[in-house]
Amino acid sequence: MSPTLQAVLAFVQTWWVELVSGVVIVAVVPLVAGYIVLMERKLMADMQARLGPMRVGPHGLLQPIADAVKLLIKEDIIPDNADKVVFWIAPVVSMTAALTSMGAIAFGPAFQVARDINVGLLFVIGVSSLGIFGIVLGGWASNSHYSIMGALRSTAQLVSYETAAGLALVSGLLLAGTLKIRAIVDAQQHFGVWFVFLAPVAFFIYVVASIAETNRAPFDLPEAESELVAGYMTEYSGFRWALYFLGEYANMIVVGAVATTLFLGGWLRPFPNVRWMNWLDALPALFTAAVGAYCVYRAGKQPVRVQTWFMWGVALACFVVALILAVPLLVAPLKFLVPGLHGAFWFLLKISAYIYLFMWLRFTLPRYRFDQLMHLGWYILIPLAIVNVLAVGVAMILEMEYGWNRWLAMLLTTVITLATALFLLRLNDKRAAAASSAAPPPEEPSTEDSYAG
Amino acid sequence: MMPIGYYLFLSMALFLIGAIGVITRRNVIVVLMSIELILNAVNINLVAFSRIFGDVAGQVFALFIIADAAAEAVVGLGIIIAFFRNRETVLEDEMDLLKW
Amino acid sequence: MTPSGYFLEHLWLIPLFPLVTAALMLLIGRRLPRSAVSFFCVGSVFLSFVHAAGAVFQLLAVAPENRVYQQILFEWITPGAMPGPGGLVNFVADWGYLLDPLSCVMVLVVTGVGFLIHVYSIGYMGHEGGYYRFFGYMNLFMFSMLTLVLANNLLLLFVGWEGVGLCSYLLIGFYFLKKSAADAGKKAFIVNRIGDTGFLLGIFLIATTFGTVRFTSQMLSDPVAYAGILETLRAMVDQGRLAYGAPILTGIALLLFVGATGKSAQVPLYVWLPDAMEGPTPVSALIHAATMVTAGVYMVARMSAIYQLAPVAMDVVAIVGATTAIFAASMAVAQNDIKKVLAYSTISQLGYMFLALGVGAFSAGIFHLMTHSFFKALLFLGAGSVIHALSGEQDLRKMGGLWNTIPATSRPFLIATLAIAGIPPLAGFFSKDEILGHVFNRHNESLIMDRYLFLWAIGVVTAGITAFYMFRLFFQVFRGRSRVATELEEHIHESPKSMTVPLMILAFLSICGGWFALPVLWGENNTFGTFLEPALRGVKDEIGGVEVGHHTLFKEYLLMMASVGIATLGIWLAYRLYLQYPKLHSKVAAAWPRLHNLLINKYYVDEIYDALFVNRVKDLSTAFGVVDAKLIDGVGVDGAGWLARVISRISMWWDKWVIDGLVNLAGKITNGLSVPVRMFQTGVFSSYAVLILLGLAILLGYYGHHMHMIVRNLR
């Protein structure tokens, strides 16, 4: 055997988990993103008193695949005056950044590409922020007013809200005392409580900022269709557009994962240290089984036989997963698999809940205007986040140095931060009132009269 | 870890490319970017030696250099914007007031 | 036991408070609202006062001989070794503060009276522009003055000394748009420079003589390294290297006194002070009555050890003081500007203080300094209140009958007038009486007439004149018929609380301030003198620096009665001339027209100075001008021109062919050389970058060659 081959083999032997994880992420995330889109559409339809996609597959279950195929075979249009190379690179950058940042996320105690990286959380934030380049370059390369305005908007927005998000994360990191992803979750296990309860304000700030970072409503200004058509994506179509789209949804998964890791206890089940709540371990299996049962119930009601079979198939898959989740619980020798399998389940469940929150907000709220968005970021969220970091620091000192009760200290910080928030909001209202009283007076009407007819 | 010389060569190459950029390009923005490249080359040196000697002081200085680069970029770009606003150009040989 | 405590440890805070607010005001004061300006500025002075009072109390807690606290903040000027008394010494001027009984008195007076005047200024300056500027300067002044009185060495004292001079200049010229104000500021500055030259020379002489400028090394960890003037002087006297009346000491004392005459407005350098009244009245009260002008007195008292060994200098001080006292008092008689009267009065009282110092009664001088600061500040503030009430009127002839219209001003003013006139039991009586007593005691009874008796007589007469002109002022302002211009009459109003309350406090102090030093004959120990005694103690009493006279009860009473009597006489005269028969004084003036003119014109001193110095300088420059025009231009240049014409003919061809040829050649060469050089300076930064890189390459090539050799050797 040649030494090169040996080296390669050794490499693979050492790193196989990581390699597999990486491949899985690259392969699965687009699919998952597609299904998140479906979930969004179905949810939106439900909230808007309609059905949503129903045609492709039972209840539109195959819609994402159909969409993907459509987008893949669609004509790839590059505008005439576009900067072709950059136009070509930009969506790839966006997608790559999102996928790469997923590398450091631990989707469970056993599933992580970049194992034990010393600056794990920073890596996730940093690399996912590179996605800006995809947007800004794409907007610029399109050579269109709408695109470049969308690009500029989104750059400004991302840069602004990244600060707030980063500061919010700092509050959580203060509690965890480490940047390593796994250590953060372990810290929560050690504390016996999710950090969201210790630093609720930080979590709130992160939620808002992460919505803005993923360009979701009500912060979806860069792609606000009513204003900028589609923002930086205006000139994109077909597969490149799909890449942007996937990047965006992958980014949602990333921020969801970060929030889950830092604030929602990662892969820990609720009440991780409470013995009598151990029955919760059965929940994943029961839950999947219930989904399977529902599929069985619906299978009989499908109008076409193909769809009935399909539903049966889905039900079967659910049962298999339920079995996989249940077996380690029931069979003692396989007990060691529990954290890994169930951890992944809980983690994904929490991410889903987080994304569900995003969607819910999107269906409910109107969109901010750009200046309002900037004011919210700079005048409220960032000061609030700074105050919160200080407050959490003070609370930790109170707890560690002066032996205060943890909950009391954290309550204090929360109260302080909320008071600050109220103060900032009042200030902002005053500013807004002052600004509107000094609103620009209507000026001379333009001389061109297009109403002549 | 490989011998330091590799890093020094890399650093040298980046430094010289940056230097070429600074002294030959006419577009000030590119010149500014070349300066960033030079700073980056310095960082490679610092971090490599820090690794060799097992002393993080080098990395501390690399961090300072990054901060410095940020400050320099911000001010430099501010100047460029102000200049562009007044003169509608970003070519360095039209900025010739550094005489006397 | 050494003094200690919070306030002492934070002695450095006392000058710092006003400095901080001064910086604040002068940097961003323009943007602050008036309320904030007054809050910060007055608040900082109040904090200084609190700290000063605290420090004094903590100092009082220890035994009298230990009442010294020194604090060295940092070494300020360290020029290193220089020749000193015993070979090379390590000269160090540190930035340090010294609190001993003497500076206790000063610091309390400065911060206390300063605080009251600041409060007063809130009301007085309330409607003026440049509010923040005024308070900024005032606080800067407070800082300088506190540095001056707290300094532990002469150089730092000099910093404060110059600082107060600067602030004085700035504040006199506060209304800088008014030419007279700007001129007055300049005058004060220039006249002070003359004095400061002497002072600086004195400091140099001290530094070379003693190798140090620190006052004392008491309470310092390392007295050897931190030598003090007092200790060095003592050692030198012990070793016999300096003796009583040594010329060097006399020189030092006289040079320092020159500085004191400038700052404290003594003859002949007093001329700036009356003009300084152009500044706002609180400034006159604070700087030109209560604090800054007493700096000279303080400084002489601080250097009392040297003065005690320099009898000639002492006599000079006493004579200058007495001269100033009577001279200025007589000028005050004829002045019609309310503030000018007070200004001459201040000069006269400062003369008193120097008289006290000159006869060796240092504590009496300082005591008078303190009481004077109370009642003179009160007088100035009262005058300010009057001016305020009359919307800016300063002429005595246009006042009168204000006694009941502005009661909160007139009552304290009366108290102050009585105090300065020396009516018991007010403060002025005790201090003045003590000075006169000391002067009289120096009188050698075996002689019928000696200089001390003469000085005493001058002092007594001055006291009478003082009473006269002060009551002249008082009667003209407050009593009699109103001579106020009718359009002003209806606007007469009492000043706001912020102005009257300080008046009342100062009135209280003018009454009680003298009770610190009740005369010995009343069975009291002279508390004030005892308190100051450690700080003013000479090097060696037995050398005969001061003969402490013995009071006999009878003599003491006699003296008191004399001074009170002459004061009463003055008051009576003023009453007769200005109140009872208001026309009389003009008749008196008409009876002695020359004297009156002389007094009104202030003995023509300004004119004499103009004639003697200012115009001489101008003449000198005119003369130079004439010399330039006539001699140099006429004879020299024209003659040379003729000669040159002749020579130039000769040289023309030489010039044309040889010199020009060479010059052109040089020009051509330069021109040719400059072409490549000019190419380097394009103004484009990247070409400079190329040059930098080129230089780098050359340097690297040079050193790299060396390194190459080294490496080769290693191999």
Place this chain on the structure above:
Amino acid sequence: MLDKVIFFFFAGVAILSAGLMVTRRNAIHSAVFLITTLLATAGIFLQLRAEFIFIAQIILYVGGIMVLFVFVIMLVRLDVALHQIQFSRQKWVALLVTLALALEVGVMLWSSRKVPGQGFLLPNAVPAGKLPPNTEALAGRLFDAYLLPFEIASVLLLVAMVGAVVMAKKRT
């Protein structure tokens, strides 16, 4: 072996895209290649086990400074500049000087290659596994020995920020 592969990969990318950065006509392209260079350098930092500098490089340099560059390039629309001569008149002189410099440094490095413990072949002092946790070590040093420079750096950034705002502000 792996180290070497990683190093040469990143070094190659860095140098290649640095060269492209200097030569591209379009400033946006230059920016893109500079980003690539910086990312490759970040990779080198990671290979040197300087994780914190690696991530700082990505967040600050790439995610911060370069965004600013791109932003400014977009603001000062450079359509005109595209058609102008990209290199200044002194380019040949400049290249010559740079070449000289390169030669000198190269000779210096090369001549020291065979001296053990010196220059080129300075040995690896601490094995990779035994390094202290990078972030912690860096933080300890930064907030201990270098606290004052750290504060000064923050003041510098503040000053730069204020300066930039003042300069770039629209004069009304």
Place this chain on the structure above:
Amino acid sequence: MQDDAAQNQTLLGADELVLNMGPQHPSTHGVLRVKLKLDGERVRGTECVIGYLHRGVEKIAENRSYQQFAPYVDRMDYVAAVSNGLGYCEAVEKLLNVEAPPRAKVIRTIMTELQRIASHLIWLGTHALDIGALTPLFYCLREREEILKIFEKYCGARLTTHAFRIGGLQYEAYDSFEKDVERFCKDFERRIQEYVDLLTGNSIWIGRTRNVGVLSAEECIALGASGPVLRASGVKWDLRKAQPYAAYDQYKFEIPVGTNGDTYDRYMVRMEEMRQSRLICLQAIENIPAGPIMGKVGKVLKPPAGEIYHSIEAPKGILGYYIVSDGTTQPYRVRIRPPSFINLQALDKMARGHLVADVVAIIGTLDIVLGEVDR
């Protein structure tokens, strides 16, 4: 904020950016094209380019008989076709000097008010969508569907109904007409509360609409703006009260007015108008008089020579018809005063100094229909 000096100077001193909004743009409500002069994102001026939907409706009228032209007016404001028809029919009736019978008048009133609700629903949904709220649109469409079902049952058409005839009605109200309308009205009370819950108190919504596109009463009058745009500025002017037509004089209802004349006020005014329309419908179905539904008009209409102007309060404002008859069966000239067209004039005044996003909100709040603007 912007003084005149800054007016000519954009962010980098370069030229103003001209952004073409439309005619293919999601939120210009059809084929409006607005040329925006921008400084950054701030609007320095607008220029409307219209006519992409011009079909020459007024010209067509000159070549059709009076009855033949009636369906054409439905194609102007196609989201409020019934109102258009009412205006036209009443105008021609005025020209002929006939009057519709009372039963016809009441049914016309009910239909028109239902149409007003439908039109406002479309406005609300799209306006909210423009401002970024997705969901209200679907709720609005759901309610509008009920109205359209009533229309369909009544006359067989949903959108361009051609519901009325000159002189009265062609179709009798169907059997469960009252019941349908009543059910809708009862239901609608609850539905309208849903919109209020979603939007009225929402701080983002308030932030996006309050003080945006302010028009003072004087400006409105000067520009000839009418309908909710006018009333939101505080002018209580509603033709249903001022010059009652159809059966409006029989019913009690309020005219909502605003105070600030901003987008939020227009929103509130329209919401209240929907409630009031609902009340009118409820009052009307209580008592629909019996009797004929068609007045005395012949098969061939030959109005006497002369001219007539008749205007009604359409959902979008005052809709006026000016008809000149030369005594033949075809009008000599028809001139229509479309409210959308007149209201659109206010766009420039409202949009200047605002951001691009506000332009969208302002176009939405003007509630224009390009079919009517371009005709």
